Amino acid sequence: MRVIVTGGSGFIGSALCRHLVRERGASVLNIDALTYAAAPGTLADIEARPEYRFAKGDIRDAAAMMRLVADFKPTAICNVAAESHVDRSISGPKAFLETNITGVFAMLEAARSYWDGLSEPARSAFRFVQVSTDEVFGTAAAGTRFTEETPYDPSSPYSASxxxxxxLVRAWGRTYGLPVVLTNCSNNYGPYQFPEKFIPLALLSALHAGEIPVYGDGQNVRDWLFVDDHARGIADAMAKGVPGESYLFGGNAERRNIEVAHAICDALDAVHRPNEPRRNLIRHVTDRPGHDRRYAVDFSKAERELGWTPSVSFEDGLARTIAWYSENAWWWQPLQTRYDGRRIGLLKTS
Ligand SMILES: NC(=O)c1ccc[n+]([C@@H]2O[C@H](COP(=O)([O-])OP(=O)(O)OC[C@H]3O[C@@H](n4cnc5c(N)ncnc54)[C@H](O)[C@@H]3O)[C@@H](O)[C@H]2O)c1
Incomplete structure (x- = not known):
C-alpha cells in the first residue's frame, strides 16, 4: 500500500500518517505546504521511519502535484489538506476557496492523469479519498441526524468551500470514472490540534487561568470524535469504501459547547484545585456569524459497510487530550507566537 496524504503535517493528517505507517504497514508520502497550521515536531515520532516521506508542496500547484503523484506511484491518495478554521474563513475567505476548491481540483487532475495510465488490477484498486466535514450539511434540526443522503446546506465560507x-470530487467520479470515496466527519479533538480550535483553546486557557471564551449562549451542539478514531475511519474508507460513495463518521458524543467547557474545567480542578473553580474563567463572548446550532451524525452506514465504530468515549478522549497538552508544552508553546488567542471572524457590526 502506497498512500499520498496531503495535509499530513496538520492535526488529522498527522494522525492518519501515524496510523497508516504503524497499523497498516503502508508507505506514506506526506505532501504539505506547511502553512501556519502545521507545527514543527508533529510527526517526530515517525519521520525517521523508512516507510514515511515528506514533500513540501502546495496542492494548488497543479504541475508539482502531477510530478509528485507520478513519481510516488500511489495506490491511494487521501486529500486531507485544507484551510480548516471557520473563524479564519470569515475574516479571509479567499485562501479557503483557493485551497479547498482549486486545490482539490489540482489534486483530482493529478490523480486522474496518473490513474488514466494505470492498467488493471491497479486501476480498479486505486482510490481518491476526500476528507470532508459534517459542517457541509449546515445545522441539524432537533431530533434529526445527518446521513449520507442529507443535502448539502453549508453556512460558513469554510463549509461552503x-x-x-x-x-468536484463526486463529479470526477461520475464523469471520468475516477474511483473516489468521500468521508464527512464530526468535530475532532485530541493531541496535536492547533490551539485556535475550541478544545485546545479552552484547555490551555484553563491550565493558565486565562479567560475561556464560549461563543454566544454556549448552547450550540457539536458531536465529538477522538482523532485516532477518525484516522482509522479514513483508512477503512480507503480500504473498503465503494467508489462514488460517502461515509459519515461521528463519536456518539453530542455535547453543548458550555458542557465541554465545564468538563475541561472540572477535569483540571480534579487534578489541581485552585482557590476558585475554573468554571469561573468562562466568558460568554459575541457569537460567531452564521454559527450552526447543532451538528449530529448517523454513522450507521460506516458501521455496517466498513465495520467502523468509534472506540474512544468522550470522557476518556478528553482525559487523554488534557494529559497530552499538560505534558507537551514543547509542541504548543511555540505556536502561541503564531496565534495569540485574539478573537477573529467577527463582522464590523458585531
Ligand atoms: N478538525 C476537525 O474537527 C475536522 C472535522 C471533520 C473534517 N475535517 C477535515 O479534515 C481536514 C483536516 O483538518 P485539520 O483539522 O487536520 O486541519 P489543520 O488545519 O490542522 O491541518 C491542515 C493541514 O493542511 C496543510 N495545508 C493547508 N493548505 C495547504 C495547501 N494549499 N497545500 C498543501 N497543504 C496545505 C496545512 O499546512 C496543515 O498541515 C480538513 O479537510 C477538514 O475539513 C476536520
Missing part, C-alpha cells in the same frame, strides 16, 4: 470541493 468544503462543499464545493466535495462536489
Amino acid at each position: 468544503k462543499a464545493a470541493g466535495d462536489h
